[in-house]
Amino acid sequence: MRHGYTNQTDGDGETVVKRYLGPDAEVRRERERRWLTELQGVVPVPPVLSTEGDGLTLGFVQGVQGQELIEAGFADQVLQACGTVLRRLHSVAPPPGSPPGVPVHGDFGPNNLLIDPESSAVTAIVDWEFAGIGEPVKDLAWCEWIVRMHHPDHVDAVPRFHAAYGLPVPAWPLRRAAMLERCAELREFCRRWESEGGVRQWESRAAITAAWSAGPAR
Incomplete structure (x- = not known):
């Protein structure tokens, strides 16, 4: 499936089977299972149907990936949807015994949202x-980073995200x-997985990020 960077994801129109690749695959699989189960019915997430095998079988959710809608000219609607659903997520009470903070997705942005193109409502947040x-x-920072890095012509829509x-x-x-910290985390992830292209790519992206100014997204 498009934009599946670290995993193999296959769907048949009724279910989606996600298999985890790279470092700490089993840890990431269990973390995603736990959060999808915890947040079911609280924020829009796909249902976990089976944990058998080396992946997760999830229920198929209708919707268009947010980046595709940005590319189609709907950046304002997508970024508003991002802000609305992120506020819902950050308002969820953490599980008992958690450290200080709020539930964070960790890779949040239009890249991991499915959106109803008619209503602009989020139908699912994926990849937990x-x-x-x-x-x-x-x-907040990573959603903005996705737009700045991959959709620079639509940076002027980021204030819609903040307002929502x-x-x-x-x-x-x-x-x-926070953007640079996440770039460093992904560089290290790639270093543990493949010592060549991924590391250089994240070094380059970190340098680009460090040179950004606030601009219209302030």
Whole structure:
């Protein structure tokens, strides 16, 4: 399936089977299973139908991937949907015994949202393998990073994301720091998996990110 960077995902129109590749595959599989189960009925996520084998079998959810809708000219609607659903996620009470923070997706952005193109409502947040408890800036910054890096012509839609989130957004230096931290995490992930292309790509992306200014997304 498109935009599946770290895993193999296959669907038949009724179910989706996700198999985990790369470092800590079993840990990431269990983390995703746990969060999908925890959040079922709380925020839009696909149902877990089976945990047999080396992957997860999930229920198929209708919707168009958010990046595809941005590319089709619907950046404002997609970024507003991102902000609305992220506020819902960050408002969920963490599981008992959790460290301070809020539930964070860890790879949040239009890349991991399915959206109804008619209503612009989010039908599912997918790919929870990096989820945990953390600071809201982690998700706020990464959604903005996805737009800045992959859809630079639509950076002017990022304020729609912040407005729909509805809570104070950390200042640009904090957001950029969170972006760079995530780039470093993904560089290390690639170093453990493949020592060539992935590492160089994330080094290049970190350098680009470090050079950004606040711009219209402030």
